Amino acid sequence: MREAIIDTGAITANVRRLKTVAGVPEFIAVVKADGYGHGALRSARAAIDGGATRVATADLEEAMALVRQGIREVPVLAWSHRPGPTLSVAAAHGIEIGVGSNEQLEAAAAAAGAGRPTRIHIQLETGPGRGGASLEDWPTLFTRARRLHESGRIDVVGLFSHLSGASRQDDLGQVRAFDQGVDIANLARLDPPLLHLAATSAAIWLPEARFNAVRVGLGIYGLSPTRDESSAPIGLRPAMTLRAPVVAVRRVGAHHGVSYDHTYRTSRSTTLALVPLGYADGIPRSASYEGAVTLHGRRYPLAGRIAMDQLVIDVGDDAVRVGDVVTVFGDPARGAVSADEWARAAGTINYEIVTRIGARVTRRSIGALQDPARGRNRVTRPLAPSGTRRRGGPAVISAFPARPPGWS
Numbered sequence: 001m002r003e004a005i006i007d008t009g010a011i012t013a014n015v016r017r018l019k020t021v022a023g024v025p026e027f028i029a030v031v032k033a034d035g036y037g038h039g040a041l042r043s044a045r046a047a048i049d050g051g052a053t054r055v056a057t058a059d060l061e062e063a064m065a066l067v068r069q070g071i072r073e074v075p076v077l078a079w080s081h082r083p084g085p086t087l088s089v090a091a092a093h094g095i096e097i098g099v100g101s102n103e104q105l106e107a108a109a110a111a112a113g114a115g116r117p118t119r120i121h122i123q124l125e126t127g128p129g130r131g132g133a134s135l136e137d138w139p140t141l142f143t144r145a146r147r148l149h150e151s152g153r154i155d156v157v158g159l160f161s162h163l164s165g166a167s168r169q170d171d172l173g174q175v176r177a178f179d180q181g182v183d184i185a186n187l188a189r190l191d192p193p194l195l196h197l198a199a200t201s202a203a204i205w206l207p208e209a210r211f212n213a214v215r216v217g218l219g220i221y222g223l224s225p226t227r228d229e230s231s232a233p234i235g236l237r238p239a240m241t242l243r244a245p246v247v248a249v250r251r252v253g254a255h256h257g258v259s260y261d262h263t264y265r266t267s268r269s270t271t272l273a274l275v276p277l278g279y280a281d282g283i284p285r286s287a288s289y290e291g292a293v294t295l296h297g298r299r300y301p302l303a304g305r306i307a308m309d310q311l312v313i314d315v316g317d318d319a320v321r322v323g324d325v326v327t328v329f330g331d332p333a334r335g336a337v338s339a340d341e342w343a344r345a346a347g348t349i350n351y352e353i354v355t356r357i358g359a360r361v362t363r364r365s366i367g368a369l370q371d372p373a374r375g376r377n378r379v380t381r382p383l384a385p386s387g388t389r390r391r392g393g394p395a396v397i398s399a400f401p402a403r404p405p406g407w408s
């Protein structure tokens with residue numbers, strides 16, 4: 001009844017597009033939080049089809065689930081873990097593990113098996129103050145990692161860090177700090193094949209941060225990481241469409257109060273349609289007064305408060321029947337309200353809109369939605385060469401030469 005249609009063809013195309021934009025050989029598709037609500041397994045598969053060379057999750061458990069479900073053709077990386085036995089199990093599954101401290105490094109080494117070093121990516125703290133080793137720990141961490149690498153207990157696959165996106169200046173400062181980390185690692189004779197700093201935003205707008213790998217989440221689902229730019233101009237297509245059928249239609253007179261507290265009153269006689277999607281399904285209650293949906297290609301405002309299980313729309317005198325399908329959000333190029341618009345209405349970001357879709361909503365894959373408009377809304381900006389690459393990888397062809405997303 002409540003469904004989120006996932007266009008896996010869009011995910012594949014988005015990965016292809018972003019990989020071209022970033023122009024780096026390694027593309028790590030981030031499928032944490034159940035693929036940002038799209039389903040981790042289907043998102044991983046679709047991303048691999050589009051050229052992803054690795055997939056990543058936050059938690060080790062999510063990474064292990066992917067391996068058990070058959071993601072074997074590319075390595076799976078997970079960077080968020082706590083001390084405990086899970087690490088050994090994850091290492092035995094072949095998961096690549098993010099390591100951000102001496103303790104984590106020793107735990108990773110202890111999780112190695114005979115002839116099976118634990119594969120790690122060393123996480124450097126360069127700004128956001130979350131995970132990762134701080135500058136003063138880098139020399140000892142790298143030296144120890146080098147020793148463990150030589151003894152065959154760990155295999156250092158990558159160095160990475162995460163941008164805070166506070167401002168362009170801040171991010172460039174982080175790029176310099178990361179560069180410094182790479183130099184210090186090299187001095188300790190560590191030269192990992194993968195260097196990754198950029199998530200979606202930097203993969204698109206900050207060539208300096210691309211190194212030879214990008215780690216992209218939101219963009220592969222076709223959403224833009226900034227409020228200043230929507231998906232279509234950057235050549236991305238939203239993959240999720242949230243919809244549900246009308247379950248009741250009611251004709252009411254003027255001044256009819258709707259939903260809790262009667263915060264909405266009809267201005268004239270009208271038709272109200274009941275849609276079985278509420279805040280338990282991830283429709284933010286705070287969007288009650290600005291949210292809108294589409295039905296038969298027309299847009300309707302919400303009437304009154306979003307309830308736990310349902311919302312009401314005022315369709316005026318339009319003909320609406322039980323069973324007609326209401327689209328809450330989807331691809332605006334196909335006429336749907338966007339997840340971005342819902343985010344604005346709720347005072348949040350599109351990341352939160354898609355990741356919070358509830359467990360009652362059935363996810364269903366569609367290979368590639370048939371769309372007459374497809375192709376027209378794709379790449380709307382010419383590709384232009386950007387600055388030269390600093391490390392590895394082919395020459396960069398970038399559509400977005402350092403165009404800052406709302407940075408001061």
Ligand SMILES: *Cc1c(COP(=O)(O)O)cnc(C)c1O
Nearest residue numbers: 030162199200215216217218219
């Ligand atoms: C979530 C996450 C990403 C992906 O970020 P997007 O903005 O969704 O591309 C990359 N790296 C880390 C460490 C993350 O936590």
